[in-house]
Amino acid sequence: MSATANATVAQDHHGHDDHGHHHKETFITKYIFSQDHKMIGKQFLITGLVMGTIGILMSILFRIQLAWPEEASWVFELFLGDKYATDGVMNPDAYLALVTIHGTIMVFFVLTAGLSGTFSNLLIPLQIGARDMASGFMNMLSYWIFFLSSVIMLSSLFVESGPASAGWTIYPPLSALPEAIPGSGTGMTLWLVSMALFIAQSLMGSLNYIVTVINLRTEGMSMTRLPLTIWALFVTAIIGVVSFPVLLSAALMLIMDRSFGTSFFLSDIYIKGEVLAHQGGSPVLFEHLFWFLGHPEVYIVLLPALGITSEVIATNSRKPIFGYRAMVASILAIAFLSTIVWGHHMFVSGMNPFLGSVFTFTTLLIAIPSAVKSFNYITTLWKGNLQMNPGMLFSIGLVSTFITGGLTGIILGDSTLDINVHDTYFVIAHFHLVMGISALYGLFAGVYHWFPKMFGRMLNKNLGYVHFWVTAVGAYGVFFPMHFIGMAGLPRRYYTNTNFPYFDDLADVNVIITIFAIITALVQLVFIYNFIHSIFFGKKATQNPWNATTLEWTTPVEHIHGNWPGKIPSVYRWSYDYSKLNKDETDYVIAGQDFIPQNVPLQKNEEELNH
Amino acid sequence: MTVFLIIVVIALLGVTFWQMSKILKLSKTGHEDSTQVANDNDNKNQGYLMLGFVVFLYIFMIYSFWAWGDFYLPEPASAHGVDYDRLMFISIGLIMTVQVITQFLLYFFAYKYKGAKGQRALFYADNDKLEFIWTIIPVIVLAGLIIYGLFTWSDIMNVEEDEDTLVVEIYAYQFGWKARYSGDDNTLGKANVRFIEGTNIVGIDKSDSYAKDDKVTTELHLPVDRPVLFKFRSQDVLHSAYFPFFRAQMNVVPGMITQFSFTPTITSEEMRNSEFMVEKVNELNQIRKERSKELVANGDVALDPYEFEYYLLCNKICGISHFNMQMKIVVEEEEDFNSWIAEQESFGETLKKEEEQKVSSNN
């Protein structure tokens, strides 16, 4: 078996005891151009959190405009300046720019790189028992390209004609023609360059994760013994490799249409008094290419969060995850189906109605594995001994928002019903709950759970509780009412609704939403404070604070290069032996200890189970 | 409404401050039990909060339906809209049932099984029967929904064009709409953006004989109870023609003609006088009056009182004024429609007029 063979090689290479110190690390190689997966994970996390802060701040700015349309505010003056907020009133182009960059940042920079980048890097080697990623250098490169891509995206905020403002979906012709909207000038160019780099880093990362999971598992770590986090991160990487290149090709074609006069997506356009030479292209083609990534992207964002949740819920319930095999099967089913449902974003795009039927069918199919996952989470809680650590709260919160948001997917996935709610606030409500908030909860759950592993200290739990409860109330407060204004036919991406008197009675709801949003955003400061404070002054962590079974908790608290000081542990069991009883059912298998780490061999008094 | 709002805000802020002060006290380093791992006390408190949260969630959902349920659009003004609404209400009923049950189980279990010293969790890893049950139930329910949905979908999308069908082109541009009626021949003349010139703003091909009787208008008038086939064309970027009251929407794509068909069933007049709309418009005007008071106090002009009209709006981001790209729709009796359309100038007439003007200005 090549997997074990490779693992042995890696082991031999690092096999001697003093390996952590055999080359002197400078500040630069340790903290900046680090090739250590744990450091790279932290770099992804911190960059993601910085981007997240910016993205959420943007959402607060445009929410203020929606609640108090066209009213002047010092907030706008402060953050937007006179150019984008003339006399303190937000301009329509600023609104569209904010919405666009908010969406882009949240989806790609926070919840793709910040979530999957962080936890793939941190957890894959630690949980499968590897010294590091297959290629530490490529891993480092991946982070720095991500960093560069973030810098470029942010720098686009400062160009003269403004950042990209055609929506995060950048449909041409709007995104292709600076004549159509100012943001489609330099701002759009920077957006495309930034995203091309982003895709490059994502591919490097993903290939690395895939190779590492396939080749570097420690002895005994068969695929069916992998923790669900690894399954989720592994499959996420595969989806990324399959779908991101398609977005790259779409971006390249768009660049060519913009700069080199090709007509992939453009045809018959008359703008600013002139007919353009472009002929024969189709914007619908772009939509297909975009959503061929765009829908899988939802699962690229979600699966890591679900994987984290599986781990955190099982550990804190002191119970095995219910239906491990069904969980793996649903991850695989979701991954497969996610690549054939993209058309549900295009029911009314002018695509052939028969295709719409097909995509309705596949879309509603994907609801089945999602439902199975939710039921399995709930059953895992049943008859547990729930340890209410902050990570656990966020995991329960995730299941809750995943259900609420997933259910409205049944409406949007039905081509008939989509006709009248497509592109309304109903959609905003749906995807924020099912993808935005759920994945964000997954991110928080992961941070609370693995903070001790990352920084060797504990996050303050009481601040964690405040953070969770205010966020939980706030998130429903922001997004649940949006279903109703969506059902009233209120379109998204509208700078103000005041031009339609019919929407006047929605104004109060918009105020409520914004107030919830401001409170929710403010309470994130509690988290930021907790995060920074705990890195330096948090309570020192013990080696295995949550009494978990997985391998990362067998490494020393102090990070060392290569993860384990001695030999890499071998694995003898799956990762969910919580509260397993001995044969006579008199006590746990290990008396007085309700968990059996994966590196503990099968005991005499225990029955071997096939999961 | 405002009261509710203030209560929510105060309550939330209160809880926050209370918790914060407590926490700052607790988070002082060097406190007794500060492993930062949840202890029995935390488990208990958080368990109760879980129960509290599901109560909050239920109340909030009920409040939302009660206070905002009537935001749902008025009865559909198109023939297929009735099927649409029926499917929508069935779906909402279904998902709310599932929502209520699953959220309850989730939070109730979180409360019921909150950890305590000495409590033993049940090692329960698998149960094929259970998993089969909750795979098969969604399969059956979703199969039902899919089949129902797909029948409705093909009914709506399969356009049967006959003698009686009125063909109308909806033309989108940054930032407005035009309608083009096909005239007596019920056939739209050829058109392309390359023909745009002067008053020929939608680019009709002058040489096409079907074009002469076409009529371009800024309002969309539709005869009641007659099927309409819309052909959509855009001159610049993507737009989306959204007719919320008719449960209809179709993207408008440059370089391509898209279509949608529906039969309006309720005239503007009838809709205006419907119980729902009378009440709604009253309420809206109340709100507008309040707001006008503020405006006038600030030296601005007051808002006009609102009278209901159907409208078409743009629902695909299309540029700076995307938020104000609308067209009035009037659904009326056949004879009213006929007299309105007769008053509109045909493309042939426009051309002739222009010709004459040119001749007279040359003189």
Ligand code: HEM
């Ligand atoms: C405090 C938190 C947040 C608030 C208040 C918020 C609010 C909003 C609102 C109101 C819109 C619609 C604007 C419009 O269409 O005119 C929007 C768009 C969007 N948001 Fe958020 N959001 C938040 C967090 C997130 C998160 C966590 C994600 C991650 C997935 C996210 C992703 C998006 C995306 C993709 C869009 C669409 C952008 C577009 O239309 O191009 N948001 N957000």
Ligand SMILES: [Cu+2]
């Ligand atoms: Cu999708």
Ligand SMILES: [Cu+2]
């Ligand atoms: Cu438009």
